[in-house]
Amino acid sequence: MPRWTCALGHRVEADSEDELVRKVQEHMRREHGMEVSRERILRDLRDE
Numbered sequence: 592m593p594r595w596t597c598a599l600g601h602r603v604e605a606d607s608e609d610e611l612v613r614k615v616q617e618h619m620r621r622e623h624g625m626e627v628s629r630e631r632i633l634r635d636l637r638d639e
């Protein structure tokens with residue numbers, strides 16, 4: 592299951608990569624007022 596953690600330690604989980612990207616973008620926009628590109632999110636996933 593794809594999982595992602597933002598710089599402040601909030602965890603985002605989803606059933607698929609597409610859903611995860613959507614959820615992460617929503618989280619970053621709502622909680623941090625930031626726009627994050629899909630490429631950036633996927634790169635972070637692979638770095639983990």
Ligand SMILES: [Zn+2]
Pocket residue numbers: 597598599600601618622623
């Ligand atoms: Zn966060």
